[in-house]
Amino acid sequence: MTAPTTDVGTEAGTTVRSLETVELKKAYGGVKALDGASVTFQHGKVNALIGPNGSGKTTFFNCVTGMIKADSGSTTYRGKDITGHAPHRIARAGVGRSFQLCRIFPRLTVLENLLVAVRPGGLARMILPSRDATDIDRARGLLARVxxxxxxxxEARDLSYGQQKLLELAGVLMADPETIMLDEPAGGVNPALIDRIADLVRSLNAEGKTFIVVEHNMELVMSLSDHVVVFDRGRPICEGTPSVVQNDPRVLEAYLGI
Ligand SMILES: Nc1ncnc2c1ncn2[C@@H]1O[C@H](COP(=O)(O)OP(=O)(O)OP(=O)(O)O)[C@@H](O)[C@H]1O
Ligand SMILES: [Mg+2]
Known part of the structure; x- marks a missing residue:
């Protein structure tokens, strides 16, 4: 069944909604990590989510992918309500994600890490790599791709940090998600591997994957993205094409904290 989609007019013409939130809120004690975040990302595009440290980007990822529960607000994916759904259900709906700090199994080999990624979540997972020949072929293909x-x-623990990021990306791709959320893919990665990650995002996007990328490397954000959303204090303050966002004084203010 095809999920209902909604057309929405933007400065770039008619686009289709991907992940969308309305008034998402999440507080930790007195800290409003998300303070009524209403955001629409665009299907088939490279979307970026930027903002100063502590502006709520990772909390946003965690809430929309079901890792933590928002206090209030709603999330839809391609028009279908996914608010409060468990992470595996959201993954099954077509949304894959990486983590700001890599999530890999350090003592498993690179190949085994991908064969674990393909197992169902929760207790059933048991860190037992799949032995399925199709999975193994697919894993090898993705390792070649990255x-x-x-x-x-x-063993994954012997990889450089950048190589671990590439492994994690391959792990996300194992499930063949339609939309890929990356939390700081270039953070702590050397320039050569950043270029490789950028090329991968471009080529996967050309094949139809939607991206939502949190990233502090502005050169990368501006060269990769079709649409940029800027967070400050738990909510969007500005959005648009890279050139629109770059020239918005509110963005500079947010980063300089003035
Ligand atoms: N588990 C938690 N417990 C308490 N406070 C938290 C927790 N997670 C996040 N916060 C707070 O919520 C706010 C938003 O944090 P978040 O990690 O979402 O920001 P971020 O935009 O991802 O920052 P960065 O760019 O540094 O990764 C911060 O003030 C942070 O300290
Ligand atoms: Mg973060």
């Missing part, structure tokens, strides 16, 4: 196929037998 450029670490020569490391398939290496």
């Amino acid at each position: 450029g670490i196929e020569h490391l398939e037998g290496t």
